Amino acid sequence: MTDASTTADPADDTGDAPRDFIRDIVHGDLEAGKHAGVVTRFPPEPNGYLHIGHAKSICLNFGIAEETGGRCHLRFDDTNPAKEEQRYIDAIQEDVRWLGFDWGEHLFHASDYFEQLFQWAEHLIGQGLAYVDDQSAEAMRESRGTLTAPGTNSPFRDRTPEENLELFQAMRAGDFPDGARVLRAKIDMAAPNINLRDPVLYRIIHAPHPRTGDAWSIYPTYDFAHGQSDALEGITHSLCTLEFEDHRPLYEWLIENLPVPSAPKQYEFARLNLSHTVLSKRKLIQLVEDGHVTGWDDPRLPTLAGLRRRGVPPEGLRAFIRQIGVSKVDSVVDLAMLNAALREHLNRVASRRMGVLRPLKLVIDTWPEGEVDWLDAINNPQDDTAGSRKVPFGRELWIEQDDFMEDAPRKYFRLTPGQEVRLRYGYLVTCTDVVKDADGNVIEVHATHDPDSRGGNAPDGRKVRGTIHWVSAEHGVAAEVRLIDHLFTSEQPGAGGADPLDDLNPAALEVLTGCWLEPALADATPAASGGETVQFERLGYFTADPDGSPASPVFIRTVGLRDTWAKVAAKGAS
């Protein structure tokens, strides 16, 4: 046996560190001696749950820190109390930890810096680089100009620093209602980059903040809070998505004009898009709040909570993120790539079990009534250390409806009258007869067995092409099994301005009741609660769902196995 640990595996996330244009920059800076160490940050806004797109950012930021011996901060961008909630702050931390990353002592909030940010705003005012604007939002929009036409200066643009200071302090004191005034940077209303047309730095919001309560009635905007927070934390590389490219000049303008303790650099990469799903927070919130799914952890969702509940292992998710790379190209990753990464990981680690989803009774007429044979079944053929378990075999078994055909095509290797198949880890059986109901449906299959084939070995070495899974009718555990498919039928739901809801896949969740599982599956713990994701042989990977209980177990399919027979069958049918 070769040592598996020495085998290079491109999909395993313990291999060589990935390289991409961001990491090239980081390593270049390190070699040039620009920084003592690398400091990155993952900066979620706590206004929703994390999804697989965030996983890309998390793996990038925490990954770079790990690879360079630096550190990565978890910082909540909590600058808008109108949208943010403590429950999201809690859920996000759980999700990042689950993905496998640790921020140690480095948990921060933009709100930690509110006082400092306020003082820096005053500094800008003192320098004549910011002013309080009394214009309404509509007036501001009109005077901002358009993409092709320059804006015009606000009538309040030339207030004195003293007047601005007084007004800004009054804003802080809560003297004005929401929207009455804003603090704006004084840059250039004719700038071709609209972000430089006197961007808003502070706005009045009278709403309780999850962390600062009612201490503030003004809040910094993203642009004013983000870069300065980076500077305060000594972030060296501030990584964000492409839509912030236009903000970089503003990011740099603020860093240059403020007495900040460090000068972080912003770099942008393309966000993840995944086929057959949506990854915009707005759309995800809509799916949850309008009840199209059962909650943020609905297994059909691409949220980390949903993936976790579905039994997706964090290692598999990380391998996927690794495989898709990092670039500046706005692209759509095929869901097939995620599934392949999950299968690759699960194939190596998942325990094998047997379960029958759509049961058909198989009666072995030659088997002694009442006799039970406890057979050895290997837990994981890919892992010698995984051991084996005992599986009960009896006269009456459940087999998959798909594994029997009365009139089978040529290359059908499973059960069909007169054909011998192997019952996995059990015996070789030959179909002799079928029982039908009044409508002609097969409701029971009869067979004889070869008593010398215990364990599934042909005593004379004869070839038996088909092997099917089964569950003892006497010992089987009744269960509900849920099969998950694409949430949306189209590759890019909502593309071209369409309503993504029109593409919702009604078959995204298929609930099967009356399934039978081998006894070892009783009392399984859901993956989301630290339990295992196991392989049901020939069917895919499954985990227990929290909706179930030991009395009435529910399982959910993480991902199916590759199924070339399905392709062959489909071809034959067409």
Added chain:
RNA sequence: UGGGGCGUAGCUCAACUGGUAGAGCACCUGGUUUUGAUCCAGGAGGUUGUAGGUUCGAGUCCUACCGCCCCAGCCA
């Protein structure tokens, strides 16, 4: 008809300062197999968006054009 980005295989990404275009996924063959899985071997698939230019030589440099994405929140 402004500004910022991006175009390499069906998809996602590689290709150090210019030197014969590669990988993973997907697809197709064949082999192994007590999971029609896994594994192994092989195959197909590119005029590197287009057109010029520089060069002995261009995916890499230059010019022009085409296409797609982002920006006119007191969201992030």
